[in-house]
Amino acid sequence: MNQLIDVKNIALDPDQLVHNDKIATPMYTSSELFEQEQEKIFRNTWVWVAHTSEIPDKGSFKLSKVGREPVIVVRDRKDNIHVMVNRCRHRAATVCEVHKGKTSSFQCPYHGWGYGLDGSLRALPNPEQYGDDFDKSQHGMLKLRVESYQGMIFATFNESIEPLEDFLGAAKKWIDLFMKQGGGYPVKTLGEHQFSVPMNWKVQLENTTDAYHFPIVHKSFLQSLDEEAEKTFTFLDGEGFVEDLGNGHSVMVMIPELVDLEEDLDRKIPERFAELAQALRDEGYPEDQVRRIARAVGGSGFNLNLFPNVACSMAFFRVLTPVAVDKTDIRHIAIGMEGGPDIANRVRLRLHEHFQGPMGFGSPDDAEVWERIQRGVDGGAELPILVNRGIEKEVPGEAGPRGHVSDETGMRAAYAMWKRMMQE
Secondary structure (H helix, E strand, O other): OOOOOOHHHOOOOHHHHEOOOEEOOHHHHOHHHHHHHHHHHHOOOOEEEEEHHHOOOOOEEEEEEEOOEEEEEEEOOOOOEEEEEOOOOOOOOOOOOOOEEEOOOEEOOOOOOEEOOOOOEEEOOOHHHHOOOOOHHHOOOOEOEEEEEOOEEEEEOOOOOOOHHHHHOOHHHHHHHHHHHHOOOOEEEEEEEEEEEOOOHHHHHHHOOOOOOHHHHOHHHHHOOOHHHHHHOOOOOOOOEEEEEEOOEEEEEOOHHHOOOOOOOOOOOOHHHHHHHHHHHHOOOOHHHHHHHHHHHOOOOEEEEEOOOEEEEOOEEEEEEEEEOOEEEEEEEEEEEOOOOHHHHHHHHHHHHHHOOOOOOHHHHHHHHHHHHHHHOOOOOOOOEEOOOOHHHOEEOOOOEEEEOOOOHHHHHHHHHHHHHHHO
């Protein structure tokens, strides 16, 4: 199981790179392999680009990425959502550099080619110089296929790919549960924390369903909690599990009693949310709504990993963007309640800052370990990277193999999908 890998003769063959219980070091270090991933994975599957609350009105837009390719996500005047490569069809300049906003059109700053919200070429200076055969309808911005589920917008360059809902499959149940964090209101994005880490993107892909590291890497976070909260987050000896959901997706259930936030609302409100609950009562909210909101504010008791680039992680979206073989951009997006109580959304943001913010505990601690992994793989290239924890004790789950909450079932799920796509 732990034999060395002959990396000199591995030839970047997916069969040699990925085994059921281990992967080879070039998975993190090969620039050639990274380039293949951009084409075979990120251009050929559904990639998360935005949440509908980020483009709420007609003319609203935001910049995003599909792999390394810059795109604009925009809502047109008919309320349709488009995702377009952020590149003028003339000489390739980006037509937008504002991260987020509202507009009636896009214009290239180089020669003034103008595009509508649907990406169509509307006007250009001195068109007669292109000749009588020049057809504006053939020179619109390159558009991607777009579909959404529960407000999560995905795009793909692959026009023949299966529908998004089929791709999500068994993960849809968990997305539905995750969105109950609206507490009876629609979910919306709040602030976000962005940073870059010198690591391969797959290091992050592994992390979201890795509970094994939590009591070690996040020891300082656990020590910052009150006794009741610390007990809640000490879950390795609990009834949690990790399950392969198919197509590279996986779910890690850490706190089973918080899977469905609308169940057992009569349970005692945790002490850390008692002040919020009383404030809601003082504002006139009925008790059942108070309990629903107070429960939702704490987040779901699971992490959902959606291959290849987004996670619904307890109380926020985690989005990865591959930049280079040893560099990945990360966005941690806080979520709240559209139209919900301001005080509840403020509590959500404070909780996000506590764990995921730049001065919090989770992001800095995780980033340190991710960077050390990338430094470590520069040595002993022939050594395998193990993903074998719990492999012999897996049992059938609702959708696929299920293991203990600390098992590496989710990683094996992601690498099985990686291997499938790299071989197609």
